[in-house]
Amino acid sequence: FAELHVPVVGLPLASSRVLPGIVLRRDFAAYCPAAGDLRAVLVTEPLRPALAAPGVEFVVESEGQYQASLCWITRRTEAVVKHLQSNNIKLLLSSVKQEEAFIYCAKLHGVSVVECLSSEEMALLCEITGASPYSPLRGNLQGEVTDSTEVSFCRPLLLGSTRCVHLGLPRLCAFEPHCLLLCGPLPAATEQHAAALHGAFTVLQQLFKAVRQ
Numbered sequence: 605f606a607e608l609h610v611p612v613v614g615l616p617l618a619s620s621r622v623l624p625g626i627v628l629r630r631d632f633a634a635y636c637p638a639a640g641d642l643r644a645v646l647v648t649e650p651l652r653p654a655l656a657a658p659g660v661e662f663v664v665e666s667e668g669q670y671q672a673s674l675c676w677i678t679r680r681t682e683a684v685v686k687h688l689q690s691n692n693i694k695l696l697l698s699s700v701k702q703e704e705a706f707i708y709c710a711k712l713h714g715v716s717v718v719e720c721l722s723s724e725e726m727a728l729l730c731e732i733t734g735a736s737p738y739s740p741l742r743g744n745l746q747g748e749v750t751d752s753t754e755v756s757f758c759r760p761l762l763l764g765s766t767r768c769v770h771l772g773l774p775r776l777c778a779f780e781p782h783c784l785l786l787c788g789p790l791p792a793a794t795e796q797h798a799a800a801l802h803g804a805f806t807v808l809q810q811l812f813k814a815v816r817q
Contacts (some may be wrong), residue, residue, distance in 0.1 A: 607728045608783055609801070611794045612763045615787035620797075624772060625757070626732075627783045628725060631767040633702065634710050634717040635760060636694070642755040644695035645688065645738040646729055651696075652681045652706040681709050684740050689713045691749040695758050699726045716758060718769050732773050732781055 610627045612619070685706075688696070696702075696710065698719040710717050721729075730736065733753035740749075756772035763785065773781045786801070788794030 612787045619787040628769040636714045638694045643752045644755045648737045652703045
């Protein structure tokens with residue numbers, strides 16, 4: 605319930621509504637409007653290569669060597685984004701903050717980026733889509749990206765003064781993702797209504813369990 609409802613303070617309760625898909629309480633780090641067949645990947649690591657792995661010392665013996673290393677990182681970053689683009693990946697959902705150089709490259713190639721998603725949001729996305737986190741840096745950049753999911757739409761959503769991401773996800777068996785926008789004039793009133801709804805859903809859940817038994 606926590607990931608499938610969004611409190612919106614400052615609006616009357618009558619403004620509450622149900623939206624298809626889910627709402628991520630983050631703004632786009634990069635937004636590239638796209639239509640048609642959309643695909644997304646989930647990532648849990650920075651996609652711009654580092655000069656060295658954690659705990660490994662990187663020794664530079666000359667300015668030329670350092671510049672060559674930076675050029676390699678730039679080419680590798682472009683290769684990662686082009687590989688996503690060639691597989692029709694238009695959206696990257698990341699649990700970590702991506703470097704500005706990667707964000708810039710993603711914008712150039714029409715890939716939207718949402719970053720710093722919580723572990724709860726990532727777990728929900730994995731459960732709904734059935735996709736696993738994608739890691740292009742651990743393998744080559746050839747062939748199809750299999751750890752991806754279909755997205756019916758992806759667009760900005762303004763809730764009061766907060767910028768969010770509205771994401772349409774595929775139906776999984778009998779579960780069709782929807783999100784409840786729960787509005788209230790004050791934080792306490794919004795929390796009270798959320799608690800009441802949560803309790804009602806819990807009661808319904810228990811009733812359905814009893815029927816199935």
